[in-house]
Amino acid sequence: MFSILISFTAFLSLVGPSHQDRKDPVRDFCRRFGHATAHIDQRLFVDGGLLNWIPLDQNPNNFSNPYLLYSSLTESQEGMPKQYANLTKPSTVPDVSGGILWADEVNKFFFQFGGEFQGTAQSFDALPYYDALYDRWDTTDTPGDLNRVSFGAGVAVNERAEGYYLGGWMSSSTIPGWTGNPIATANLVRFDMIKRTFNNITGPDLRGRAEGSMVFLPAGDSGLLVYFGGILDPSRNGSMTASPMNTIQIYDILSGKWYTQTATGDVPASRRRFCAGATWPDDHSSYNIYLYGGLGIPPNGTAFDDVYILSLPSFKWIKWWPAKGTKPTASGHHTLTCNVINRTQMLIMGGSFPNTQECDAPNQSGTHNMDLSGNATGLWTLFQPNKTSYNVPPEIIKQIGGGGKGGATLRTPEQGWDSNDLGVYFTRIPSLSIRTATRNIPTATSTSTPKPGTVSSGKKIGTIVGAVLGGLVLLALLLLGCLWILKRIKTKREQREANRPPGELDASTQPTELNTESDIHPFQARDKAGVIAMDLVV
Structure with missing residues (x-):
């Protein structure tokens, strides 16, 4: 006892x-x-990255995030999606920064690709993926010649069940046994979410690049990828030069060809580690890419707190917020995520703030919301779950013509096309077939709570x-x-005492204990x- x-x-x-x-x-x-996000149904999943705890003055160190969280787009927490931390993530799934989650919204999976470790790098012989229906993880094999990279530009093309990742760093934080300086890669990786296969595709040129942003646009015959910003590593030795923000790289998915187009207007200062998202009116007369934040190119360590819009096919940059001449604030930040929801709002989450010791909206889980249809004075709003209609903002209309529902009149760059073929793509809208799931999907998955999985890690x-x-x-x-x-x-x-005859115990008998x-x-x-x-x- x-x-x-x-x-x-x-x-x-x-x-x-x-x-x-x-x-x-x-x-x-x-x-x-440094985290990654994936939008499936009414949940925005958050994986990896680095965390700071409250109070910051007592917890100044950065901690790897071992949790898989999600923000519910149907529940509010002080005007922003309410966040939960009750999902499974085994210890075998890497906790990395600067990777991407490719979401298959039809089959309800997301795939964790890339990213760097805070400690010793692990081998990249399997691609982890998460089942959002049943709250469990699994892996699929990767090619032996595919290296892990970090802080490249990635995007999931749900209409095609494909994930793309351009550039990124190879270093001792991504590859076991790596020695020497980091090297930026030049290639575009394509992942087929159905066949679970990879392809290595030539990038825009032979220069390594990283820390830019890439979005998908439903234009051309099968869609276009648009990349801009970040750094170039021309000598492939870890050097950093700016990739000019007026140099826009476009990849036609069907033909596999890269194009370059020069943009004009209020071109943003060179930057990296910003985030961006795209939307468009129903008539596809313009495609508007919204950019927020970022970090300057060394030796410039400026952290940005501003919003620019790149409108295509006019390829015109528009400064949306704050007004020109506004003094910079201490709220500039970088290494954050942007997720466009229903083509109407963009949730901006997290970021590193080098100029302030304040926490990032802790009661709202570091989440901010941009109304993509608003005007410059009212773009920051609380999240509206039922907002589904996009209107072109007046600041864009002033530059490209048309109205809130589209009808843009400026449909070509002011200085002409760098390639006439590129102009043809923006006159077409792809006929992308509606995908069907390749596995059984229960009804009403968008509002269901994930079933608890086997918590091998106890997280x-x-x-x-x-x-x-x-x-x-x-x-x-x-x-x-x-x-x-x-x-x-x-x-x-x-x-025994009652049945034993009177007398002494035998010397060989020991009392029971x-x-x-x-x-x-x-x-x-x-x-x-x-x-x-x-x-x-x-």
């Missing part, structure tokens, strides 16, 4: 401090950056709670068992499981 109580006391002392020392990724959130709060409750139940059973054994021994002893020690500690297995759970628990 005494050893059991000592064991249970030790168990509680192990659980208590570990649980108190653990941070809650929602309640204790201060900042996040849920429920794990520690379950361990404690399980320990209490086990203790109760052990105590009852001990009481029953003691009572049974006492009963048998009384029976309850063994207070055991070869197996009654909480050994539970303690071990508890340690695993608490090392990774929310």
Whole structure:
């Protein structure tokens, strides 16, 4: 009995401090950056990146984010999507920064590609993917010649079930055994989400590039990829030169050809690690790419807090916010994510703030919302879940003509096309077939709660709670068992005393005693499981 109580006391002392020392990724959130996001149905998934905890002055270090979170687009938390941290993520799934999540919105998967480690780099022999229906992870094989890269430009083309990733860094943080300087790659990687196969495609040129942004536009015969910004590594030795913001790279998916077009207007300052998202009116007379934030090119360490719009096919940059001549603020940040929801709003999440020690809207999980239809004075708004209609903002209409529902009159660059073929693509709207799922999809998946998976890593709060409750139940059973054994021994002893004739005990006979020690500690297995759970628990 005494050893059991000592064991249970030790168990509680192990659980208590570990649980108190653990941070809650929602309640204790201060900042996040370098993460990746994926939009499936009414959930915006958040994976990886680095975290800062509150209060920041007591938690100045950056911590790798081991959690898979999601923001519910149907629930509000102070006007922004409410965030949850109750999803499975085994310890075998990498916790990386600067990667991408390719979302297959039809089959309800997302695939984790790229990213760098804070510690020792791991081999890239399998591509992790997450099943949003059943809250579980799996992997698919990767080619032996495919290296992990970080901070490239990625985009998922849901209409084609394809993921793309241009450029990115190879370094000791991405490839085991790497020595020497980081090197930016020049190639475009294409991933088929159905066949689970990769293709390595030539990039715009042979220069390495990284830290720019790429979006998909439904133009041409099968869609276009548009890339801009970031850095160039022309010598492939980790050097950084600016990729000019007026140089726009366009990839035609059907022909596999790259084009370059020069943009005009209010061209933004050169930058990297910004985020961008695209939308368009129903008539496709313009495609408007919204850019936010970013970081200057070394030696310029400026962090930007501004919004620009690149309108195509006029290839005209428009400064949307703040007004020209406005003094820069300390809120500039970079290494963040942008997600366009229903073509009407853009959720901007996280970022690194080099010029301030303030937390990033902790009560809203570091989420901000841009109304893509508003005007420059009212673009920052609370999230509206039911907003589904996009109107071209007046600042864009002033530059390209037309109205809120489209009808743009400026349909060519002011200085002409750098390639006449490119102009033809913007006169066409692709006939992309509606995809059907390749597996059984239950009805009403958009509002369902994911089924709990096997939490091999113990990254849920429920794990520690379950361990404690399980320990209490086990203790109760052990105590009852001990009481029953003691009572049974006492009963048998009384029976023997009653039946034994008077006299002394034989010298060879030893009194029966309850063994207070055991070869197996009654909480050994539970303690071990508890340690695993608490090392990774929310």
